[in-house]
Amino acid sequence: MTGTRSAxxxxxxxxxxxxxxxxxxxxxxxxxxxxLSFTNASLRQEYDFIGWANYQRIFSAGNFTEVILRTFxxxxxxxxxxxxxxxxxxxxxxxxxxxxxVFRILTMPPWxxxxxxxxxxxxxxxxxxxxxxxxxxxxxxxxNGPVAWLAYGNTAFWATIITDVWIGVPMVTxxxxxxxxxxxxxxxxxxxxxxxxxxxxxxxxTLPLMVPAIITMSLLSxxxxxxxxxxxxxxxxxxPSGSTTTMIIDTYKTAMGSRKYGEGAARAVVISIFVTIxxxxxxxAVRKLQQGEAK
Amino acid sequence: MSxxxxxxxxxxxxxxxxxxxxxxxVSEGEFVVFVGxxxxxxxxxxxxxxxxxxxxxxxxxIGGRVVNELPPVQRGIAMVFQSYALYPHMSVYENIAxxxxxxxxxxxxxxxxxxxxxxxxxxxxxxQHRPGQLSxxxxxxxxxxxxxxxxxxxxxxxxxxxxLDAALRxxxxxxLMELHKRLGSTMIYVTHDQVEAMTMADKIVVLDAGTIAQVxxxxxxxxxxxxxxxxxxxxxxxxxxxxxxxxxxxxxxATIDLGALGVIDLPRxxxxxxxxxxxxxxxxxxxxxGDGEFTLETRPNIVEQLGIHTITYSTLPGGENFIGLFxxxxxxxxxxxxxxxxxxxxxxxxDAKGLAVY
Numbered sequence: 001m002t003g004t005r006s007a008x009x010x011x012x013x014x015x016x017x018x019x020x021x022x023x024x025x026x027x028x029x030x031x032x033x034x035x036l037s038f039t040n041a042s043l044r045q046e047y048d049f050i051g052w053a054n055y056q057r058i059f060s061a062g063n064f065t066e067v068i069l070r071t072f073x074x075x076x077x078x079x080x081x082x083x084x085x086x087x088x089x090x091x092x093x094x095x096x097x098x099x100x101x102v103f104r105i106l107t108m109p110p111w112x113x114x115x116x117x118x119x120x121x122x123x124x125x126x127x128x129x130x131x132x133x134x135x136x137x138x139x140x141x142x143x144n145g146p147v148a149w150l151a152y153g154n155t156a157f158w159a160t161i162i163t164d165v166w167i168g169v170p171m172v173t174x175x176x177x178x179x180x181x182x183x184x185x186x187x188x189x190x191x192x193x194x195x196x197x198x199x200x201x202x203x204x205x206t207l208p209l210m211v212p213a214i215i216t217m218s219l220l221s222x223x224x225x226x227x228x229x230x231x232x233x234x235x236x237x238x239x240p241s242g243s244t245t246t247m248i249i250d251t252y253k254t255a256m257g258s259r260k261y262g263e264g265a266a267r268a269v270v271i272s273i274f275v276t277i278x279x280x281x282x283x284x285a286v287r288k289l290q291q292g293e294a295k
Numbered sequence: 296m297s298x299x300x301x302x303x304x305x306x307x308x309x310x311x312x313x314x315x316x317x318x319x320x321v322s323e324g325e326f327v328v329f330v331g332x333x334x335x336x337x338x339x340x341x342x343x344x345x346x347x348x349x350x351x352x353x354x355x356x357i358g359g360r361v362v363n364e365l366p367p368v369q370r371g372i373a374m375v376f377q378s379y380a381l382y383p384h385m386s387v388y389e390n391i392a393x394x395x396x397x398x399x400x401x402x403x404x405x406x407x408x409x410x411x412x413x414x415x416x417x418x419x420x421x422x423q424h425r426p427g428q429l430s431x432x433x434x435x436x437x438x439x440x441x442x443x444x445x446x447x448x449x450x451x452x453x454x455x456x457x458x459l460d461a462a463l464r465x466x467x468x469x470x471l472m473e474l475h476k477r478l479g480s481t482m483i484y485v486t487h488d489q490v491e492a493m494t495m496a497d498k499i500v501v502l503d504a505g506t507i508a509q510v511x512x513x514x515x516x517x518x519x520x521x522x523x524x525x526x527x528x529x530x531x532x533x534x535x536x537x538x539x540x541x542x543x544x545x546x547x548x549a550t551i552d553l554g555a556l557g558v559i560d561l562p563r564x565x566x567x568x569x570x571x572x573x574x575x576x577x578x579x580x581x582x583x584x585g586d587g588e589f590t591l592e593t594r595p596n597i598v599e600q601l602g603i604h605t606i607t608y609s610t611l612p613g614g615e616n617f618i619g620l621f622x623x624x625x626x627x628x629x630x631x632x633x634x635x636x637x638x639x640x641x642x643x644x645x646d647a648k649g650l651a652v653y
Contacts, residue, residue, distance in 0.1 A: 184378060184380065186376045186377075186378045186380035187380050187382060189347055189374075189376070189380065190374070190376055190380035190441075191382075191393070191397075192347070192366075192367060192368075193345055193346070193347065193367035193368065193372070193373065193374050194367075194368065194373075194393055194394035194397050194441070194445070195366070195367070195368030195394065195397045195398065196393075196397045200397060204382075204393075205382060208384045209383070209384060211384075
């Protein structure tokens with residue numbers, strides 16, 4: 001009896017640091033945000049509980065649904081492009097070509113360079129007057145004059161996606177490469193002796209066997225991209241005229257820009273709900289895939 | 296006419312020569328087994344025939360045509376891999392049908408060929424299952440099924456039974472032999488297990504460090520090994536080797552000094568071995584208890600009673616291990632002196648280079 005009890009105490013003691021950390025860093029802010037979302041907190045010292053008013057306001061003002069939609073479109077394109085380029089990259093890096101190791105190393109810089117530096121670099125490249133992209137396009141005679149990519153809603157939207165893709169691709173590529181290399185070589189050899197060409201083998205063997213990796217990476221990337229803040233904030237701060245304002249930018253602007261802490265909290269709670277749903281889908285998918293493997 | 300010919304075949308990986316000039320002919324319908332210890336190049340040789348490894352030098356001819364540069368599918372071969380290489384995400388049916396799908400055969404043709412293969416291999420009730428739901432033996436059969444549907448001229452098997460347990464292995468061995476009889480196709484089979492080689496092969500190719508040590512029928516190899524390597528590799532338990540020195544070789548008899556064991560006279564016509572260090576080989580099953588033509592006394596440190604026969608393990612005065620295999624259950628005890636003998640016509644003799652002397 002005593003043994004069991006002391007074992008429990010020992011286990012709790014071991015868990016305590018992690019538990020305290022999670023309570024302080026995750027649970028407390030989460031609960032506090034939820035409470036805050038039912039108040040009219042602002043720069044004033046006091047605030048009142050106002051029930052669902054914040055939620056009613058954000059959903060009745062048309063632009064929030066627009067922001068949600070924009071966030072989904074932005075995330076969809078960013079994740080999809082990352083997955084497609086990541087898959088191509090993995091296929092190329094997996095090919096038996098001379099200098100393979102060098103190419104593998106060369107994929108890493110976007111991931112290794114501190115994110116802010118990478119984003120500032122892209123900011124300069126998008127610059128109309130001094131930017132490399134505008135300069136090159138003019139040199140090749142594709143555009144007549146300078147194009148400030150971040151100055152127009154449409155181009156800014158895609159520019160932020162491209163930068164997010166640039167930063168995210170190495171991780172996806174390396175993950176896919178690892179998944180590809182875990183497919184037994186024998187399977188490809190067997191298919192090759194049966195006359196299956198490269199593309200046929202990719203379509204009928206590699207791709208189906210990579211489905212678990214693709215699902216896992218897509219969902220993880222979805223969660224990270226949905227919350228992507230730094231890229232948009234550094235490049236456009238959500239502009240021009242809100243064309244790159246995603247939910248996280250919108251929340252930050254409301255809470256920190258307009259100092260409407262209560263309303264900002266409500267917007268943050270909505271993001272949390274979406275991310276929670278993604279996480280549930282992710283964990284269910286992982287469990288299902290593991291069960292599938294066990295079979 | 297031979298269906299498969301290897302001519303001065305060589306394979307190098309960078310500096311390392313793995314296959315060092317192999318010449319071999321395989322006739323249509325033969326069951327040929329490549330056997331040898333790990334790293335002797337037998338799998339590499341099979342993969343070269345399959346087209347999975349490039350040829351560094353020499354030629355591979357199948358049906359009279361040099362196929363060095365042809366992809367596997369155009370060589371008329373089908374291969375069964377050691378790991379089975381089944382596609383885990385496809386049903387048994389689709390696994391077997393895979394080569395036919397690649398060929399884009401009409402569904403009716405695919406259906407009839409898959410069903411025919413499934414019938415031969417008793418897989419009819421398993422066609423909708425995934426490989427993960429099958430036992431080792433069934434997976435093996437699916438892999439064979441995938442080879443059969445292509446109706447190849449030559450089947451290549453790369454240690455196909457090594458992942459199965461002992462009981463299943465002997466069962467599958469018999470199934471494979473029956474399959475060979477039924478299909479009548481040429482089969483080339485790689486194994487490190489000399490029992491598989493002895494029981495299945497029409498022709499055994501013993502490989503040693505990238506060269507052919509001997510080619511012959513199982514009984515040829517057993518009774519007339521060309522060299523020490525083959526003598527030691529074929530037969531279980533292994534052949535006993537005793538070192539000696541030829542005192543005299545007059546063209547009829549060779550007199551060999553075996554040190555502490557005494558002197559033995561063997562009928563040999565070679566005179567070249569006079570004065571040479573030689574090795575005597577005697578199979579454990581050719582020993583008899585009690586005195587005989589040449590008798591020696593041993594003191595077995597281990598006696599294994601297997602019911603059908605008894606095996607003794609002892610060490611000779613010269614330090615060589617010495618195994619005896621006797622029928623039935625003679626009363627033998629550990630560490631007790633045992634007199635055993637052998638007939639001189641059962642003795643193999645190898646010269647200083649390890650080549651057989653007759």
